[in-house]
Amino acid sequence: MTDFATALTQRPVVLDGGLGTLLETRGNDVTSDLWSARVLRDDPDEVRAAHAEFVTAGAEVVITASYQIGFGGEIPDAEVEALLRRSVTAARDAGAAVVAASVGPVGALRADGSEYTGAYGLTLAELRDAHRRRLHVLADAGADVLAIETIPSPLEVEALALELAALDMPAFVSLSADSTGFAGRGALAAALREAASAPGVVAVGVNCCAPGSVLPALADAPDLPLVVYPNTGETWEAATRTWHGGAAPLADDAPAWVAAGARLVGGCCRSRPADIAAIAAAVR
Template sequence: MTIVEQLAVGPLVLDGGLSTALEARGHDLSGLLWSARLLREAPDEIVAAHRGFVDAGAQVVITASYQASHAGYRAAGLTDVQCDADLDASVHLAREAAGDRALVAASVGPWGAHLADGSEYTGYPDVSRARLRDFHGRRLERLVAAEPDVVAVETIPEVLEAEVVVELLEELAPELPYWVSFSATEGARVTGGAPFAEAATVVGPSAVAVGVNCTAPQHVDALLESASASVPFVVYPNAGATYDARIKAWTADGTSTFPAATVQGWRDSGASLVGGCCGIDADGVRSIADAVSA
């Protein structure tokens, strides 16, 4: 079934933090390309990490393409052709791991991710629409051509960036389902400063959800309560730790699992896609799956 058909039956469980799973397997992801580096250096490890989430109950796995952008690859001394190949591989490796047990969501990370300085958690209001279109255009073409089941536009701090990616998707693949999720913070605002209620209005007709990810779980209730969306919510918070961009690591203690009542509250507030982000491991996904189905 398509993701639209599956969502008509009930909520779906997303995976957890891919970087968390890869780090637990012994990989250093502190470089510019983060988990995307392993797409060419250790593809079997990408498959194993995805499969661990599927085994834990994830019904959707998100590809390792978050940090794979042409600008980012150039900064790392690689070529556009190598980036194209890794974007293709990200979908194919996720498909290999998912089999017929899970859908594949192609990750589209924000412009700020290629800077590798935590900009997705602070925003960048001076980046123009034209620059954002140039940044996202070719990578979206490659990801769409790889035929994912859905596109995950994620950790977006700026409403303008979300608008640009939605425009590009509607031009490139108007029938392809997608969701948009923002990095958000206290005060029911996305990290770029706009109210989440405003951000939640940017999605178009092919959207299956809008919401938040890589956001501290304690902020989610207020965010969902603040907004009225034309589609269900997607919620996949991080563990609630603090990210230090200097050392590219989460430095404060968080929680790798969410209480069942918390997950059920998100579901009851309209979240039809629920999972975890950084710091949420396979056990955390298993607990989410149990809570969603209860």
């Protein structure tokens, strides 16, 4: 692909879909607190094969299986760096044109649903510490861009923006539009502007939200290429670790997202290769 940032100014670029969803569909157990990271640890070839399915479906950007991997989480710190690097290798070996190294919120490491609220009880300095080492490892692991995703609160956005200043690495920052950590559209818009101001950030937007939340979230977005990859509209219940409700066809809304400025478009939880193929056809 042309330089990633340049490509975003020229046309919509297609992201992949829900990696954990596809791994489960392929018969893998993703019910542990580690989700897809468990498969990456125990069967990296299976993660590579799942990435390859999305590439075949039309995804130009593949997001790594590092969302739940971080220092101070369930995985012993001695294993974390190797797994972060393995996540980039698995995506690269799947034939991805662009490898985006996933940096999930602190709540993803806790697996307690706090990634949808940002209610961690951590200070700005503690949030910066929680993200710093992982960011540096992934920036050095050979990815093309950092995918800072599903961030649920203004404070965590601020922490990540400050840490990005120390990295010479392009990134896109995607917020959890339905998070209770953003008290209304004004808070979300302010957080998008904060993210857009960070060095190296080439796109900002929203992910892991209902499709109907996308356009309101983008209404006051900064003048930067936008990233959009919602879930399929089903509702996640953290207590039972189950999804409820019906799925929406994401491709139906994709042209409207592009018209609103989205230049990175894909799917999050519950979206499968068929959804990505349909999105690719709709935006091209």
